[in-house]
Amino acid sequence: MNEWEALQAQCESCRACALCESRTHVVFGMGDPHAEVLFVGEAPGANEDEQGKPFVGRAGQLLDDMLTMIGLHRDRIYITNSIKCRPPQNRDPLNTEKDACAGYLHRQLEMMQPKIIVCLGRISAAEMIKPDFKITREHGQFFEKDGRLMTAIYHPAALLRDPSKKPETFVDLKRLQAKIREICPNTKLDF
Numbered sequence: 001m002n003e004w005e006a007l008q009a010q011c012e013s014c015r016a017c018a019l020c021e022s023r024t025h026v027v028f029g030m031g032d033p034h035a036e037v038l039f040v041g042e043a044p045g046a047n048e049d050e051q052g053k054p055f056v057g058r059a060g061q062l063l064d065d066m067l068t069m070i071g072l073h074r075d076r077i078y079i080t081n082s083i084k085c086r087p088p089q090n091r092d093p094l095n096t097e098k099d100a101c102a103g104y105l106h107r108q109l110e111m112m113q114p115k116i117i118v119c120l121g122r123i124s125a126a127e128m129i130k131p132d133f134k135i136t137r138e139h140g141q142f143f144e145k146d147g148r149l150m151t152a153i154y155h156p157a158a159l160l161r162d163p164s165k166k167p168e169t170f171v172d173l174k175r176l177q178a179k180i181r182e183i184c185p186n187t188k189l190d191f
């Protein structure tokens with residue numbers, strides 16, 4: 001078992017907070033752990049909890065379409081969430097739950113050393129980029145933090161609720177594509 005698999009195994013048996021009582025599966029993440037680009041969502045929903053994989057519901061289908069638009073595919077990136085277990089009824093995670101879980105994402109970042117982190121939605125951007133992140137004003141911008149390049153785009157669930165945000169997200173995705181071309185030589189983009 002390599003270091004990544006050991007972390008995954010530890011995470012999948014985690015009992016550090018009460019979410020372990022209500023979860024069906026821990027959602028550690030999926031994709032290529034050696035990827036240069038890491039996508040970070042908020043927390044698993046019902047479908048993800050059921051299947052143990054991130055972004056597998058309607059929002060996940062839209063995320064796949066968004067990746068396809070810029071010539072990417074799930075298996076060439078890594079996708080995870082800041083919280084690895086589903087909060088019941090999709091309520092916001094408590095601070096104690098966030099604190100109990102933070103170490104897993106931290107270790108994933110240390111091991112992956114991604115070149116670009118793409119936050120999906122405001123909550124993830126507030127965790128990863130800055131607490132007062134304004135998704136309506138700052139989506140698509142690139143920020144450098146701890147020597148890493150980070151950006152945030154609208155959460156696919158937000159795009160399902162409000163499709164009028166799709167055109168600006170397309171612009172953000174094209175900027176992301178250009179940045180990947182510029183600094184991620186090992187990330188294959190179709191066409």
Ligand code: URA
Pocket residue numbers: 041042043044045048053054055056059081120157
């Ligand atoms: N929303 C998220 O933020 N993450 C998932 O894995 C699914 C839906």
